[in-house]
Amino acid sequence: MAVDKFPIEAGHIMMFARSIGDANPIYYDEDYAKTTEPGGVVAPPTFVQASAQFDPDYFLRPKIGQEWFGSAKGPTGITPKEGGSSGGGSGGGLHAEQHYVYHKPLVAGDTLTATVKPGKSWEKEGRRGGKLMFSESVTEYRDLEGELVVTATSVGVRTERPATS
Amino acid sequence: MPLKLSDLKVGDVYSEEVCNNLSRTQIVQYAGTSGDYNPLHSDEIFTTQVAGYPSVFAHGMLSMGMTGRMLTNYVGDGRLTAFGVRFTAQVFPGATLTASATIDAIREENGEHFIDLSVSTQDSEGVEVIKGQASARVDA
Numbered sequence: 131m132a133v134d135k136f137p138i139e140a141g142h143i144m145m146f147a148r149s150i151g152d153a154n155p156i157y158y159d160e161d162y163a164k165t166t167e168p169g170g171v172v173a174p175p176t177f178v179q180a181s182a183q184f185d186p187d188y189f190l191r192p193k194i195g196q197e198w199f200g201s202a203k204g205p206t207g208i209t210p211k212e213g214g215s216s217g218g219g220s221g222g223g224l225h226a227e228q229h230y231v232y233h234k235p236l237v238a239g240d241t242l243t244a245t246v247k248p249g250k251s252w253e254k255e256g257r258r259g260g261k262l263m264f265s266e267s268v269t270e271y272r273d274l275e276g277e278l279v280v281t282a283t284s285v286g287v288r289t290e291r292p293a294t295s
Numbered sequence: 296m297p298l299k300l301s302d303l304k305v306g307d308v309y310s311e312e313v314c315n316n317l318s319r320t321q322i323v324q325y326a327g328t329s330g331d332y333n334p335l336h337s338d339e340i341f342t343t344q345v346a347g348y349p350s351v352f353a354h355g356m357l358s359m360g361m362t363g364r365m366l367t368n369y370v371g372d373g374r375l376t377a378f379g380v381r382f383t384a385q386v387f388p389g390a391t392l393t394a395s396a397t398i399d400a401i402r403e404e405n406g407e408h409f410i411d412l413s414v415s416t417q418d419s420e421g422v423e424v425i426k427g428q429a430s431a432r433v434d435a
Contacts, residue, residue, distance in 0.1 A: 150360035168373035175363040182330035200334030205344035229379030
């Protein structure tokens with residue numbers, strides 16, 4: 131996801147670490163973190179995924195004043211169009227692969243930018259979900275000096291029908 | 296604590312249980328921190344009635360995040376140089392996951408030492424949900 135300004139905030143790191151069940155004090159205790167090799171609160175290895183919070187157009191976050199495809203009173207909040215389908219959908223495919231290359235530690239207080247380049251795309255015949263359509267995108271996270279901090283390569287897959295493994 | 300070259304050999308395995316009886320609430324917690332509010336992860340009505348899955352399931356990135364905890368506990372903070380995975384099976388509420396890393400190679404590059412690891416996370420039935428690789432810098 132492309133993001134102009136992704137502030138690496140200590141509170142966000144603390145909550146993210148809790149959500150992945152990681153009690154390592156380097157993610158919330160500044161005094162402890164000062165005694166470690168990185169010398170401060172750092173972000174867990176998968177934290178840059180949370181840059182979605184700072185992408186104004188991120189499509190998997192409900193937007194103020196817009197219909198949301200998840201359930202409300204009915205199973206989807208999308209108003210059916212006359213003569214059209216019932217709305218909904220699978221939410222834009224599934225995540226097939228994720229790869230990170232770490233160029234330097236990501237420290238609380240940093241601000242990153244994220245730029246996205248499309249990668250390869252390919253098709254495969256799946257065992258259960260029909261045809262599988264894969265597409266790759268490469269996101270470069272840089273600090274304010276323009277130095278690469280993390281390179282993230284994501285592979286998404288769309289299926290013809292729900293694929294349960 | 297960072298790893299020390301003299302203590303390591305190819306084939307060494309480190310593993311950790313990274314979640315026990317995964318709760319729907321933890322999946323919601325992850326949606327909140329990551330910003331990925333896809334209803335497939337928290338909205339049972341949408342997921343079963345509209346999307347056609349048997350139940351909500353965890354974000355792949357939650358399983359990867361939990362697997363990353365095993366890695367940083369093993370190699371030390373700030374030592375990973377690469378971490379990549381394939382999501383090989385969906386993880387449903389109630390899952391108990393164990394993540395493991397095996398040393399595939401020990402190498403030297405520009406005077407620094409690195410280990411290459413294969414990474415696997417399995418549920419309590421032995422189904423692999425994450426298959427990947429990682430590399431980390433270790434002390435001489």
